[in-house]
Amino acid sequence: MIGFRHADPRYPFLWEGPEQPAARWHAAGDGPVHYFCDTPDGAWAEFLRHEEITDPEDLATIRHALWAVDLGHQQHAKPDLPQEVLTGGYASYAACRTEASRQRGLGADGLEAPSAALLPGAARGWRVDGGLQPGAPRDGVVYVLFGRRPDLIGWRATAAGQPDQALLAAVRPLE
Numbered sequence: 001m002i003g004f005r006h007a008d009p010r011y012p013f014l015w016e017g018p019e020q021p022a023a024r025w026h027a028a029g030d031g032p033v034h035y036f037c038d039t040p041d042g043a044w045a046e047f048l049r050h051e052e053i054t055d056p057e058d059l060a061t062i063r064h065a066l067w068a069v070d071l072g073h074q075q076h077a078k079p080d081l082p083q084e085v086l087t088g089g090y091a092s093y094a095a096c097r098t099e100a101s102r103q104r105g106l107g108a109d110g111l112e113a114p115s116a117a118l119l120p121g122a123a124r125g126w127r128v129d130g131g132l133q134p135g136a137p138r139d140g141v142v143y144v145l146f147g148r149r150p151d152l153i154g155w156r157a158t159a160a161g162q163p164d165q166a167l168l169a170a171v172r173p174l175e
Contacts, residue, residue, distance in 0.1 A: 001071045003036025003143050004043040004157070009065040013154045024093050025100040025111060025144045033100075034145045034152075037115060039125065040066055042140040044163035045117035045171045052174055062162035069154040071143060077108035087116045089175030104146055115140030122170035 007013045020031030037043040043066060053059070079099045085092045103111060115123065121137030145152075 001038075001073065001143075003038065003069045003071045004040045005034070005036050005067045005069060005154075006043045006047045006064045007067060009063065009160050013065070013067040013069065014149055014152065016148060022093075022097075024096045024116065025113075026146075027097050030097075030101075032148055034149060036069060036071060036143045036145070038141040038143070039123045040157065041125075041163070041167055041170070042115050042118055042123055042142070044167055045115065045122070045140070046142070048163060048168065048171050049117040049174045054168060054171075054173070056165045056168060059162050059165055059168075063160040064162070065159055066157040066161055067154045068157045069152050071145070071152065074110065076110040076112040076143060076145075077103045077106070079103065079111055079113050083114070086114050087172060089173075091175075100144070100146075109147065110143060110145040113142050113144065115142050117171055119170050119172050 005013055014034055015032035018029050018031045020026070020033065022028040023033070023035070025035070026033040035046065037046060047064065079086060079096070081095060081099050085095050100111060118140035120139055123140035124137045125135040127133050127135050
């Protein structure tokens with residue numbers, strides 16, 4: 001499976017040490033923990049949500065690398081949490097971190113969760129049929145991998161790009 005991830009173009013696409021800032025599925029010092037999305041739009045949406053970017057004019061200042069990474073064919077644990085926690089704002093992070101810690105204690109090397117950034121159905125993609133047409137609605141997925149991962153191979157899909165302005169309407173605000 002291929003996962004997509006944005007990164008500052010000055011740095012590698014994976015963290016190697018524990019100094020990673022805390023996020024939804026890990027606390028400070030738990031790293032490295034790597035977050036991937038099943039679509040490029042999902043990766044951009046996670047960035048836009050985290051940075052609280054809602055103004056189309058702000059998109060012109062973004063210059064991030066977008067990586068396509070071969071995640072292999074592993075099955076990952078699914079968090080045992082309600083949908084509103086899985087897709088919630090900052091207030092839901094503690095429950096997500098506790099669940100990730102529980103899963104790690106059970107031996108999980110990663111998680112598969114719904115995208116907190118993309119609205120339902122927004123991972124639909126595009127098709128060509130008399131011009132560019134929206135694909136069928138589908139929900140976005142995030143893959144969270146624990147620990148150093150020198151086994152993963154990635155390719156830059158873009159070295160210094162930005163998301164499409166239309167994506168802003170598909171991003172769930174971070175509260």
